[in-house]
Amino acid sequence: MTPAEIEGAVEAGMPQAIEDLTKLVSIPSVAFPGHPEAPVHEAAAAVADLLRSVGLPHVELIPVEGSFPAVYATAPAPPGAPTVLLYAHYDVQPSGDVALWRTPPFEPTVIGDAMYGRGAADDKGGLIAHIAALRVFQGDFPVGLKVIVEGQEEYAGERLESLVEARPELVHADAMVIGDVGNPKVGDPALTTMLRGMAAFTVEVRSLGDAVHSGSFGGAAPDALSALMRMLTAMHDDNGDVRVPGLERGVFPGESSSEKEFRATAGVLDGVSLVGSGSIADRVWASYAITVTGLDVPSVSGAINAVQAVARARVTIRIPPSGDAATALKTVSAFLAENAPWGVQVSFDDTVTGSGFRASEGGPARAAIEKAMEHAFGRAPREVGQGGSIPLVAKLATLHPQAEILLYGVEDEDASIHAPNERVILGELRRIITAEALFLSTYTHP
Missing domain, CATH: 3.30.70.360 (Alpha-Beta Plaits)
Incomplete structure (x- = not known):
């Protein structure tokens, strides 16, 4: 498929992507103790149905000891093509104080170009980006695929680590895409190369x-x-x-946001100072x-x-x-x-x-995603860090050190993940879907 054909397919598929995201966000799949377990299992089943709907020939639910099942899917690689692992999670943070939400947390609501609801960005939006990118190919995938979608990342992600450590073949791939991060700002593409x-x-x-x-x-x-x-x-x-x-204290080698930008994003009150020393990136990514x-x-x-x-x-x-x-x-x-x-x-x-993670310099997968993101966003991505943790990433890097690990996604610093009024910008979702589909179509072995 040409880039123009991919862009057209993504645009045509956006109503379906929004419908799929709406259904997922409506499921209160909070995997924290004390919350109902039935919605978490409902979300797992819904994810399995979505993976089947895009043409993946093998889909299963794999039990995770002491946790909720991982949804796992595969498609064989065409001759000579690499294999890509796609990761996301279907559980979400608790809603917290519902009175602080402008819209009900589990009644997804589209206002302008944004969908509001718990998990709309973290990480059901990231999951739908994978689903919609795969749907572009109508079952004729240009690379081999492995998809693993976790069910308790927000509370006990180390339990999936135990599964992949015991069965490393599940996640063996040439490139791994972790769709659980995002860009500093809407329209400002970024690859996350450092995780605390x-x-x-x-x-x-x-x-x-x-x-x-x-x-x-x-x-x-x-x-x-x-x-x-x-x-x-x-x-x-x-x-x-x-x-x-x-x-x-550490030092982040890349670009940092300004203190003014950070204050605005964090909602620091007038007259209240920031804490710590060094650049914002030093403080929240490298220290x-x-x-x-x-x-x-x-x-x-x-x-x-x-x-x-x-x-x-x-x-x-x-x-x-x-x-x-x-x-x-x-x-x-x-x-x-x-x-x-x-x-x-x-x-x-x-x-x-x-454990934390720092990406290597990169090879063909890194080059392909950078080119794909530049096409989708109209500007080249920059390197950023993330202050949050994704426990699985370091384990993947240890188990399969030859694999290139790519971190990007639909979130942005104003998405209010883990907070009231979480939202995803639908235009950002479309750009990430486009970038991922372009990446899958152009990524080849070195």
């Missing part, structure tokens, strides 16, 4: 057998919450830089970051006059590709324990780790 890894844990502080009256005991009884707050604030200096020994993502303490509305006996916090560490997640977890845990005041009892549990 992550580690997370829960820290618990105990100081008393039970909470006691603050009037009778406050001033002498050790408060577990105060102890925990001291420990957590010790991890950063007054400028907001991480000051845990061994977690050094360690430590965030307290949750606290278990009495709520303000239910507070009583008591010295707290126990307090817990969830801590997340983002780790540059040069760092090791397990080492960072041990380092931060030890630092917190060393900074615990008054001899309080400190324990750690519910640990999670995932």
Whole structure:
């Protein structure tokens, strides 16, 4: 197919792509504990149907221990053609406070050129980009294909890692496309070449057998919450830089957004300064970051006059590709324990780790996607990093180091993934579909 024919096929297929995305976003496939499991299985079945509908001859649901099934599909390579692995995930983040959404999170709504709904961008939009690109070829694929769609990436992606480690042949390919990232801005094409890894844990502080009256005991009884707050604030200096020994700042070699752009995207309030040192790219792509993502303490509305006996916090560490997640977890845990005041009892549990990734210089697959994105967007893509983590990527790179791994997608920094009012720009979806179809049609062995 010529580029013009591919563009025409993508344009003609956009109503179907939007319909498919609408159906998927309508399924509340939240794979977090405490949420109904039936919608997650419904989404898996819907994905399998979509993969069959585009002509993939082999589609199956593969059980993942302790998790939801992976949807897997293959098509053989024509003689002499390479094989491409396409990845996405069908689970989504919880909606959070529904009152903060302008439209219902699981009732996809098109306003102008945007579809709003949980998962519209992350990652059902990325999944539909794969589906719509494959539909262009009407079952006559120019390359061999393997498609794996994960069912619990947002909560426990390390479980799919265990599957592919046990069965590496499932994901053996010449090139791997990870459709779970995006561009800095709409219309600004980018290839992600750096991912931070992550580690997370829960820290618990105990100081008393039970909470006691603050009037009778406050001033002498050790408060577990105060102890925990001291420990957590010790991890950063007054400028907001991480000051845990061994977690050094890094440098991103490519282009960085400005502080003004970052403030606008992050919604930083007037008069509130940013934290940390170095460029924005250095801070959010190439350096360690430590965030307290949750606290278990009495709520303000239910507070009583008591010295707290126990307090817990969830801590997340983002780790540059040069760092090791397990080492960072041990380092931060030890630092917190060393900074615990008054001899309080400190324990750690519910640990999670995932490695970072840095792309190689690239070969024929990189050249083909760069040319395809330039055609689809009208400008060449640039290299960017991602502060978030995709645990599977590092595992793929370890299992199949010869494969070129390409990261791009339909998201942008204003897509509000993991937040209320998530949305995908339909024009951006069309451009990514076009780029992927062009890539599949032009990618050849070296």
